[in-house]
Amino acid sequence: MLTSVFSESPVGLLVLGSEDGERLRSCLFTTGRQGTKTPETSQRSHAPIFDQARDWLTRYFAGERPDPVELPLDPEGTAFQLSVWEVLAAIPYGETVTYGWVAERVGESRGKRTSARAVGGAVGANPLGIIIPCHRVIGANGSLTGFGGGLEAKVALLELEGVAMSRGARSEAIETPSKNGPDVLIATETPSEFSPDVLAAVTRHAKSDTACKAIRDRQELTS
Structure with a gap:
């Protein structure tokens, strides 16, 4: 138990x-x-x-x-997830890497090509936050990406480790879009298909700064 x-x-x-x-x-x-x-x-x-x-x-x-x-660690996950977490645990203190970098390391250890998208899912499932430092993984463009503890916590952890956080990186930080969430909705619908009620509802439930900005931009177009 x-x-x-x-x-x-x-x-x-x-x-x-x-x-x-x-x-x-x-x-x-x-x-x-x-x-x-x-x-x-x-x-x-x-x-x-x-x-x-x-x-x-x-x-x-x-x-x-x-x-x-x-620490004696006992994370529970698939063989693939465990291989990703092993790579994460080896990321040096105060350094950041990309999902693509992690994918290359995992691919080398498994002897087959691994996608950054698959790695992203395993990183997000990391059950040992901070200890297995998934906060040191960032987007290929240098932006912060989704973090289980929230982006404020990710920024705090990186700054504690002395990682310089530019204002641009903070402002462009985005949460990982949910499969069927507002981020997908704003990416697939056109401005004319948004009613004021839908826009209000989606804005309340949007899970990323990018989603909210896109919704606001579309709202201006439809007003």
């Missing part, structure tokens, strides 16, 4: 999970659009792995550079 406990952090409340009390299964954000629900603690909440993980995170946020290998 997975046991989950809380851990405070400068980027919001984190939820640590362990299946056996000895290895860390997850470190999840409660912030962002993919934030996990807060759990109930249990009698096993004082397992040593949680103290180890909290100590690791404390040192990280204090500006130290703890290595993921210092």
Whole structure:
């Protein structure tokens, strides 16, 4: 049974999970659009792995550079996801890489070509945020992309590590479009097909700055 406990952090409340009390299964954000629900603690909440993980995170946020290998990790995923997470864990502190770069590394280890899109899905499914540093993966054009803990958390983590964040990178940061969400809607419909009610509803549920801007631009055309 997975046991989950809380851990405070400068980027919001984190939820640590362990299946056996000895290895860390997850470190999840409660912030962002993919934030996990807060759990109930249990009698096993004082397992040593949680103290180890909290100590690791404390040192990280204090500006130290703890290595993921210092913790006994037990992420649950497919063989492909595990191969992606292994590459992520090796990204040096304070450096950023692209999804294409990760795809090349994964392809080399698996002996077959891997797409950046497939890698993006595995990066988004990373269950060990911060510890397996998916926040160090950015878009090919240097823009920030979707992050489970929210883009503010991603910026904070990168700045903590000394990564210079230009104003352009911040303003162009976008969330990964959902398959059937507002981002797809604004990309496939024409301005004349938007009624004021639809525009209002889509704006309320848009999941990215880019989506909201596009909606506003289309609204001006239809007004």
